[in-house]
Amino acid sequence: MRSVAVLGLLVAAVWASSLGVLVLIEAVVLRAVGASVLRSVVGSALFAAWAAAWYFLLKGLARRILRLPARATA
């Protein structure tokens, strides 16, 4: 069941980091950015950056676990 521990940790990390982004948006973007449209754009950009970071992180992690050369998950 080592896979459940490793991948479960990954699932929990994805969830916790999504909450982290939401807290960041609440604490920084909603307070520091005045215009509503700009708040939406900055908030969404943060979420898009979070998603992109996880995309590349997942590809890298999979490559390490499977011991594959870089191009296999590119």
Next chain:
Amino acid sequence: MLLAGLLAALAALASLLLTPLVAALMRRLGHTRPDVHKRGQPQLPYSGGVAIFAACMLPLALLAALRPQGAVKVAVLASSSSLALIVGLIDDFKVLGGRLKTLLTILTVVPLLLAHLFAPDHVQLGRPLVPVLGRLRITVIYWALLPLVAAGPANLVNMLDVFNGVMPATSLLSALAMAFASVALGREEGLLLLMPLVGALVGYLPYNWYPARILNGDSGSLFVGAYIGAAAALLQLEYVAAVALVPHVINGVLVVSSGGFKEHREMRGRPTVIMPDYKLAASTDPEAPVSLVRLILSIDGPLGEQQVVKRLVALSGLSSLLAALSSLMIPR
């Protein structure tokens, strides 16, 4: 609560009774597929999704009759998921390409769009509920992402429908997390819309659990995934559904990033190999697509089908638990 229980019980009973009938019908039509992970690869009736669909529609019709004020949402949910069923059935009988199938599932968003435009008092899209922040107003961005709302879960559930019992078990856990969120947020309509799916999957699961007596087909996985996606959009539970489906999302990202939008039958290699003793092992072919199951097998070594399924269900249980927990963090 009583009505929710009644809807779930009706769906479960319908599923229990209808699945053997659908299996017999598919056998009579010669609509079978080999269960490739079993010794001797027995031919099993295909398109079990028809039974899940019928078992969901009965309680949904009853709900619309008993609660006419919620009939628009019921109609949208039924039509959106039915479109996915039709795409799945065409694929089950005629085999569509991976890209065409994915594109066709985007049609599932049409009922949601039409309801939002023509029945705005009943259906309001673009205001997802998220932890910490509460209700978001991301109307413009939401419209850009809307095609993914129902089509995304449909395709993600489809991509992880690889072994006996995985689709109904993991979808059941996701639907239960969403039902919990509805209760936590004090929204009875969410519970009422989700209980037909919960009941239908409870009744269907024993037939698809290892060793399966019927296979879901794309009709089953696309219908169930679209139901979850459409319900999430109608109930503003997109975040909760996304968290519940994190293992599906991880699998989808890995498969698409390594193999593109292809059906497994179109891919060059297989992520797993079947050993002589019918255990599964991670493929060592660097060109083979990467999937969640390949990662599991790479970490744990060769496993039987049941052991892989247990691991996938455990991961789905964890993500559904986190989804339920998330709903408690949504400000009222």
